[in-house]
Amino acid sequence: MTARQVYVPVAALLIFLVAWEALVWVMGWPTFKMAAPSDLPPAYAKYWELFLTMGWQTLWRTVAGLLLAVVFGTALGMVMGFSRTMRDALYPLLVGFNAVPKATVVPIVALMFVGWHDFNTVLIAFMISFFPIAVSVSIGLSTLEPEYRDILRSLGASQSTIFWKIALPKTLPEFFGALKVSVTLAFIGTNLMEIVSPHGRGLGALFDSGKTNSDYPLMFAVLIALALLGILLYYIVVALEKTFAGWADRSNL
Amino acid sequence: MTLDNLIDITGVRHAYRTASGPLPVLDGLELSVPEGGFVAVVGPSGCGKSTLTRLIAGLLIPDQGEVRVHGTRITAPRSNVGMAFQNPVLLEWRTILQNVLLPLEIVPTKLSKAQGEDRARKLLALVGLEGFENKRPSELSGGMKQRASLCRALIHAPEVLILDEPFGALDAFTREDLWQIMHRVKAEEPFTGVLITHDLRESIFLADQVVVLSGRPARTQYVLDIPDTGLRTLDHLYTPEAATMLNTLRHQIEVAQGRVPAEASA
Numbered sequence: 001m002t003a004r005q006v007y008v009p010v011a012a013l014l015i016f017l018v019a020w021e022a023l024v025w026v027m028g029w030p031t032f033k034m035a036a037p038s039d040l041p042p043a044y045a046k047y048w049e050l051f052l053t054m055g056w057q058t059l060w061r062t063v064a065g066l067l068l069a070v071v072f073g074t075a076l077g078m079v080m081g082f083s084r085t086m087r088d089a090l091y092p093l094l095v096g097f098n099a100v101p102k103a104t105v106v107p108i109v110a111l112m113f114v115g116w117h118d119f120n121t122v123l124i125a126f127m128i129s130f131f132p133i134a135v136s137v138s139i140g141l142s143t144l145e146p147e148y149r150d151i152l153r154s155l156g157a158s159q160s161t162i163f164w165k166i167a168l169p170k171t172l173p174e175f176f177g178a179l180k181v182s183v184t185l186a187f188i189g190t191n192l193m194e195i196v197s198p199h200g201r202g203l204g205a206l207f208d209s210g211k212t213n214s215d216y217p218l219m220f221a222v223l224i225a226l227a228l229l230g231i232l233l234y235y236i237v238v239a240l241e242k243t244f245a246g247w248a249d250r251s252n253l
Numbered sequence: 254m255t256l257d258n259l260i261d262i263t264g265v266r267h268a269y270r271t272a273s274g275p276l277p278v279l280d281g282l283e284l285s286v287p288e289g290g291f292v293a294v295v296g297p298s299g300c301g302k303s304t305l306t307r308l309i310a311g312l313l314i315p316d317q318g319e320v321r322v323h324g325t326r327i328t329a330p331r332s333n334v335g336m337a338f339q340n341p342v343l344l345e346w347r348t349i350l351q352n353v354l355l356p357l358e359i360v361p362t363k364l365s366k367a368q369g370e371d372r373a374r375k376l377l378a379l380v381g382l383e384g385f386e387n388k389r390p391s392e393l394s395g396g397m398k399q400r401a402s403l404c405r406a407l408i409h410a411p412e413v414l415i416l417d418e419p420f421g422a423l424d425a426f427t428r429e430d431l432w433q434i435m436h437r438v439k440a441e442e443p444f445t446g447v448l449i450t451h452d453l454r455e456s457i458f459l460a461d462q463v464v465v466l467s468g469r470p471a472r473t474q475y476v477l478d479i480p481d482t483g484l485r486t487l488d489h490l491y492t493p494e495a496a497t498m499l500n501t502l503r504h505q506i507e508v509a510q511g512r513v514p515a516e517a518s519a
Contacts, residue, residue, distance in 0.1 A: 147338045150312055151338075152359065153330050154415075155332050155360050157359045165355070247345050
């Protein structure tokens with residue numbers, strides 16, 4: 001990583017914060033309308049212990065949902081990628097499922113598994129984030145040029161050899177593209193459940209308590225903390241992509 | 254069936270099943286390639302030439318007739334063929350050397366890992382890719398990729414080399430380069446080959462027999478033997494003999510396309 005890659009995003013962040021502060025100051029907004037960045041450090045200082053424990057709760061449940069989404073999405077994508085019939089059968093179902101706003105599913109799931117707070121939070125994070133992975137894997141597999149298959153099949157390779165040696169690695173760039181989308185979606189899922197379900201766990205619950213207590217700086221502080229967690233996970237995915245699918249990056253040629 | 258031939262294709266008929274009924278692509282295809290022979294197959298576009306390569310590779314079983322390699326009827330893919338296509342289909346995540354080594358990971362081989370690598374390096378050097386072993390495919394030009402693809406097709410010393418328009422997408426100069434490399438490879442690494450091509454000059458320069466297929470459904474329409482003139486150079490393409498052969502082939506293609514009646518003289 002070059003110095004440029006560090007100071008450019010940091011500078012962009014500073015400009016954003018200054019603009020935000022200036023906007024609130026110029027408009028003369030009170031904190032209940034919009035908190036300024038300068039209101040946030042006191043909120044963090046006051047509740048830092050809550051931020052750590054609840055941030056961790058949100059983070060692990062998001063990652064668990066995401067891992068489930070990767071396993072299930074990849075499996076579903078493989079089924080749809082290899083079989084035309086399954087593709088025709090499952091696409092409408094999948095699209096329909098994805099079109100249902102997850103905010104409406106949250107109360108249903110919360111009632112269905114009432115008391116299982118970790119489980120239903122992970123479930124929503126999973127439900128909201130597997131779709132891009134399934135679609136990208138299925139497209140990656142179904143668009144494999146027939147010559148790749150022929151080269152290996154003519155040597156007597158089995159279907160599973162073709163999958164491991166060619167289909168899977170060839171699909172990795174699309175997979176990681178989808179995973180970047182899924183990471184942010186999973187956070188939305190986790191927080192939807194944490195805000196709706198009355199268990200008082202996770203950053204979503206902290207946001208909700210800020211709302212109940214009219215602690216507006218706290219609400220904004222939660223939003224920023226969520227953004228930071230999102231950025232953290234996103235860059236972990238980027239690092240994994242560099243390791244496993246770095247060959248697909250042509251920008252340095 | 255004669256045992257002298259490595260590949261024997263007799264009375265092959267094949268039709269693809271489509272939504273609007275069966276689409277016959279091959280009807281009465283005959284083709285024999287002796288051991289060490291190199292046959293070029295030419296014919297109008299879409300006449301079923303690529304279907305022919307899939308038959309020899311065992312990727313497709315004909316509706317009727319039979320395909321034999323070394324006297325054994327082909328009913329499934331066997332590990333003794335090497336294939337190269339117009340699209341070099343190298344694996345982008347592997348280096349050139351690893352790409353060439355791919356078949357050795359699949360077919361049973363007596364070579365150790367080190368011996369396989371030595372052989373891959375030797376083949377790469379033979380086609381002029383020395384020093385590119387650790388490059389990625391994306392760093393190579395089209396002609397270089399095609400040369401690497403050729404090495405991959407040869408690494409496991411296949412009984413049959415199937416080339417499906419491997420030089421079709423290259424510019425004229427690169428193509429002529431590769432023709433000469435093919436002769437060098439054939440001298441060092443003798444193989445029995447079937448070359449599908451659209452280029453008549455390529456067919457008479459590389460092959461020792463040219464088979465013209467008729468329009469769809471394809472049957473063997475004409476066979477031209479290329480006299481053995483020893484080492485061939487590009488100059489051979491500009492001799493009166495070459496001109497006569499090219500004229501004959503062009504006339505046969507026109508017949509295959511249905512543009513001129515078969516009895517018209519060349």
